[in-house]
Amino acid sequence: MSRIDLTINGQSKRFDVPGETLLVDLLRDQAGLTGTHIGCDTSQCGACVVRVDGATVKSCTILAMQCAGGRIETIEGIAKGKELHPVQAAFSENHALQCGYCTPGFVITAIDIIETNPQGLDAQTVREELHGNICRCTGYNNIVAAILDAAQRMGVPVQATGERS
Template sequence: MTKVTMTVNGRSVAGDVEDRTLLVDFLRSNLGLTGTHVGCDTSQCGACVVHVDGRAVKSCTMLAVQASGADVTTIEGIGTPEALHPVQEAFRENHALQCGFCTPGMIMATVDLIKRKGTDLDEATVRHELDGNICRCTGYHNIVKAVLSAAEKMAGAKAAAE
């Protein structure tokens, strides 16, 4: 067992894990942060996407020990039911989720996408960038709409702030 310490959603956490423990298992089992999901075992589906030191990472493909010392943000950390992140709000507004299982990963990937690519997005870019996240319910139509809508709103908010 190895002791890991990290910051998760702004809180310092520590735990003893096997060397082979995946980050996603540490988040789900040790910390009870079950919003991050596991949908496959080959890093394909993206249901487990979290942010590690500000970058989107598939937490099923990173060991907990690799994340020791890092700053991790999960779906529970970007907004609350009372104060949603603009991307969360856009997913709700645009019916971009059905069963909800891929949704946390989709939202975390989208937040990262807007951060990397900016708010001036087009449909082709969004579809290409979301290739690492699989949804079986929505056919992506409304997810793409939600991403574009969130980007637009975030651009507007940014402009208003400036």
């Protein structure tokens, strides 16, 4: 058992964890943040994506100990009170979720895609960047539309690529 400090959604917290504890299990079981989902548990589906020190990671494939001293951002931390994050609002308004299981991972990934492409985005780039996230309802068209919509709300230029909507 080791003691680690993490800053989760802006709040510093201390945890005692065994070496083999995965970040996703710490978030769900110890921090009570069950918005981060476990989908495949084999590092393929992206339902568990969170940001660690500003980079998206699959939290089912990183040890809590590897994050010691780090800054974690999860789906619970992105809205401002009752005001949805622009990506959440765009997902809602574009019907970008069906069963919703993959959505936390997609929303965190989408925020990172938009923030790391301030020069502009198009549908093709968004599709390539979404390679690590799987939606089993296969609602990708609306997810891509929502991300481009959110990008515009966040002041990122969106270029048309002639792709079907």
